[in-house]
């Protein structure tokens with residue numbers, strides 16, 4: 114009987130063998146508890162069906178009016194891309210680019226790439242370009258933020274409720290279903306199954322103790338000398354023992370985000386003009402507005418997402434960096450779990466950027482009513498993107514490396 118393949122836990126770096134999984138079962142790392150692999154029943158068929166449905170919904174969501182804004186007999190209609198176009202016209206191309214990428218390009222490309230990978234696999238074919246496309250799809254996945262965009266729509270509609278009537282368009286319904294379909298597609302996708310279909314040239318099996326490398330995209334463990342030109346023999350991603358210059362990069366990004374956090378909160382993120390009167394809004398005053406109008410559940414969500422989460426995430430990252438520098442042995446499992454948390458929650462901070470985008474798109478009636486994005490929004494957008502990249506560049510295996518080093522030293526000591 115062939116031995117099960119070696120897996121490296123990408124969160125603590127432990128090499129272990131995964132037994133074959135039962136239907137719907139999962140294997141967790143014996144040391145840190147993170148999920149190593151999960152079996153998804155009928156993964157190929159389900160994901161392919163959901164991808165096709167997603168593509169149809171994506172076209173509808175982009176082709177028809179999204180929301181209409183009605184005030185004193187005047188109507189403005191918007192599509193998904195109106196906000197991006199308006200931001201670009203207003204000179205805020207940085208935000209326009211981030212919104213375009215996270216709400217339209219990343220989800221759309223993700224669906225197309227999934228189709229290009231799953232359709233041939235379903236026909237039992239593995240074209241040469243398949244591993245590369247699947248690697249791109251996996252890299253894009255964290256940047257699709259349609260669910261956060263939906264929350265942004267909710268906040269924007271509530272904000273405008275006493276100013277005008279908001280009429281949902283065809284697109285909005287397609288968009289809402291698309292979010293569910295995309296989430297279901299992601300949940301039913303079994304990346305290990307896709308990777309297992311890619312044929313590999315015979316290579317020496319890595320043994321525990323070897324200076325092996327593990328691909329961070331497809332999780333293939335390669336023995337020394339098994340990779341040509343430092344790239345993964347399966348998906349072509351650059352191979353490293355640990356994420357390159359992880360500590361330095363994460364520090365630089367965290368510091369940059371901390372610096373941007375100050376103007377992001379002090380400067381106004383938008384100016385609202387209504388019946389000739391202009392008023393600038395900061396992130397905090399936006400939260401106060403929701404609270405003072407009795408919308409405290411939504412106010413709480415925006416406060417947590419925009420003020421609390423970015424700061425918490427930065428503090429956790431600083432704490433993790435310091436813990437690696439000081440080589441502490443304190444609760445490595447919990448620290449790894451904290452890291453997982455920062456990776457999962459960071460994207461929700463984007464909600465205020467989307468609120469500004471939607472308001473800019475909807476409220477375009479000149480002196481009667483208009484909304485313009487301000488400098489604070491750019492800094493805020495920078496905070497969210499920088500902390501997301503910072504969390505991605507931190508390597509949680511460093512937490513465990515220090516412990517292993519200590520363990521080896523302790524055993525050597527007489």
Ligand SMILES: [Zn+2]
Nearest residue numbers: 122125142145
């Ligand atoms: Zn682990």
Ligand SMILES: [Zn+2]
Nearest residue numbers: 328331345348
């Ligand atoms: Zn790979």
